Amino acid sequence: MNGKNPICSSELGTLWLTYQEKTLILRILEYFMEKADDQQALNIMGGLWQELNHYVIKIEDIFEQEGVVIPNGFTKEDVNLEAPKLYDNGFDIMFLRILKEISMGMYTLNMNMAYREDVMTIYEGLTTTTQKVYKLATHYLLNNGILTLPPKVTMPKSTEFIKSKNYLNGFRFFGENRALNDIEIGNLHHGIETNHIGMQLVTGFAQCAKNKEVRQYFVKGKELAKKQIKTFEEILLESNVQFSASSGSTVTDSTIPPFSEKLMMFCIYLLNGFGLVGSSFGSIFSLRNDISMKTALIGKDIYVYANEGIKIMIKNGWMEEPPQMGNRT
Template identity: 30%
Template sequence: MDKPILTASEIGMLWTHYIQNSMTIQIMKHFQSTVQDKDIKFLVEKSLMLTENVKSEIRSIFHLELLPIPYAFSNTDVNLQAPRLFTDDLMLLFIETMGKAGTPAYSAAQAVSTRSDIRGLFTKILIEYSTLLNKTIEISLEKGLYVRPPSITKPDEVEFIEGKSYFTSGLNPFHKRSLNVVEISHLFENLKTNSIGKAICTGFAQTTDNKDVKNYFIKGKETGEKHAQLFSNLLTESDVPAPVPSDVGVTDSTTRVFSDKLMMFLKSVLSATGQGNYSTASTASMRYDLIGLYQKLSVEVAVYAKDGLDIMLKNNWLEEPPQSSDRKQLIKKGTHS
């Protein structure tokens, strides 16, 4: 029995993950050639093998379905002779972030797929990313490098919200209710991801000779630092400790490691992830000041991402996803034949 043709959703997910895994492979190759800690090297090699396998399996599907293979990224986008740009600690944080982003991404891909073989592929990858994330956290904990979320005093009993003041108290600068655990969770995770993003922007800014790209990453570093500070202040206001990853994540190297195309693409992925995180946090928060803050910061990220898109378009670095036929053009063309 012939397989049904791939749906637009399936092609879209396969195409997106092919591009992203192609990019991650080049990053992991640099990590592999510069990592020093043997346990972190194990994680780097495991991550590299996972991303190479995903790319290979998706490539096989594209061949069988007679779909064009995306150009994506290759060995020309990484300089494996370059000295180490990021410390082992930051590599570990990057793999953790990759695992956290990969599990919901492949869960979403599985959910919108129809064909059993495509669902099976995304299910398998989802399990592998979840396994990678668990192993990364275990090693981080063993080495004392894992940045734990804040703790709170356990409540004595169940309580119910009484009145709108629970939501509006954040608007009163003199009397804001303390943060609840859901709000703490989102503030902490967004603080952590912005700290990592700041470090990546720092490394990219010091290794590119493209003025537009350099200025873009300098702005990204400043934005990440500002957002992280806002989240840290909010936690501190409620007497919640605001632990952050070590600021020592980038070496002094100024030698180019990655192509501008790869660095800009990675930042576009991180910006999209950040916008999604802010949207989720805004929906989950129950203090109006937090909701307003997330919406404001989301707009800032959107404007920043748009500036990045302009740079990528200017340099012809954006591949066009597969799209539906333009029926109007086909009809118009048929009229003149």
Template identity: 30%
Template sequence: MEKYDIPLTSAEMSCLWSTYVADSMSICILKYFRKIIEDKEIKQVVEHALDLSQQHVEMIRDIFTAETIPVPQGFTDADVNLNAKRLFSDSFCLHYVKKMTKAGLMINASVLPNIYRNDVLSFYSKMLTSTIELNTETIQLLLEKGLASRPPQIPKPKQVEFIHKQAFLFDFLGKSRPLTGIEITNLCNNLETSVLVAALGTAFAQTASSEQVREYMLRGRDIAKKHIDVFSSYLKNADLPAPTSHGHEIEDTTEALFSDKLMMFHFSFISDVGVGNYGMSISQSQRSDLVLDYSRLLIEILKFAEDGANIMISEGWLEQPPMAVDRKKLAEEK
């Protein structure tokens, strides 16, 4: 790997660091999926996703080594028991890849505008392109197998119209206007994430080694179920379908599969994705009741994430990301 005279910026270093840790986690999960999946087409998608994650960590390791930056510990084969019994169905594995690919698209798209150095810019540009290809492949297979949960249809507008009443924004006397297309899209997206979290919470609680981690996973599952009820109610009141549960795709094994450290990090990662999704949903919602619900649910996720971080810190599981220099501390130590 060529060493550049231009030093990495805070954005470049931090994004590479975060990508390395997240992809090292994905490698553990996807290796297990590859081991248990019986459907050849789903296994092919998982192998594609695994290959991309492995490429990412190798490229970041090369960049960090060239820059004499410590490579994060992240996650290794020690964090997964590849000989564990089947915990997830094949279809769940495909849904998981789809949801994580969608999260990757959002994260990578937000990273690119902050990158300037050519090698890092090239890395994230290729990463975004390959993630788009994986997303397309996953969607196609979900459609072919009848597993896709597409956002519902709404009528085509018959003419151009303008808004003339503030009731479009505010809920007066409990009478709300119909949902807009983007509001429906965000509700479905957040529902899909919550459905996945509820299933993962169940699976992780069954297989966690620590009582503390087990209770945290069950708490995450219960929070996700509450959010599912809130979002589903909006769709049901509009006579629109809501995504279904993945709970039936979790087997009854309690054998340890992933390390408690990995499962806690995974929930931290999904919480971060949820915070971003809810923030975007707030900015794109024009109904006051939706904004209020997103706002209070966002606070709940933030509190849940904080408690998870405290558990990880107390157990020595939370790696410190690249940080700015504490000038005040340096001055005091002189």
């Protein structure tokens, strides 16, 4: 626990993946900061860049001390600061907020696989930074009218227990479906919100991608996001739930890529992982069978799409190989 024990496999693996994610976010932040026209947004992104860069250096120090080659990750070559603005209307902070959602989940998993004091300290510090920035981003977006709140619901006046397994039934041949509970509404709203941002992201990526296969992959991602939004909206409308999606952002008409195709593909790879976790969460914690089935099918679609992206990255030499055990056979 004193940080002197040799680094173990789980710690090396999670640090390696954290390094990939953090160097990617640093490059994205550098571009967004270069194009920012709002001082408050610039302050949020600049503060995050400084803190993440600090932890990237700490991870590099551990790798050097352990004799581990430092991963390539994402470098200055993966970002073009001279490229025109690709997104507008607060997209930088909207996307930053999504990245922090992903980070919060990753740090929880990574902390569970850490044993050395210095490794746990890194994830502890990153968690604090992420929660702080997530809060700042949420307040910024709400104050600027870019982010909308989930639907308002009737306040419960008493506690009730489920009295019949019919509560699980979503589809009925006679009568209306059981009303959505607040957990289900929250998950559906979150799915709409994140997919709106994802749709804007891949629209911009597709617009400036030069590789035809990569461009088609991003277009397919846009259609997948639209399909999920439609599914979630229909469930809410069928239950007469009033909702309003976030205003999202505006994709400009620029076709000059601000990021390398390697970076854009890895970014979608991370979001696919986030989408799989989200669909699993929605499926497990929904108590209406029809919603569970629909979110499970969405998870299948995301998995197939993610697998296609991995193959494209491998084909183009963009998928850096994680550290692994030596072949002892």
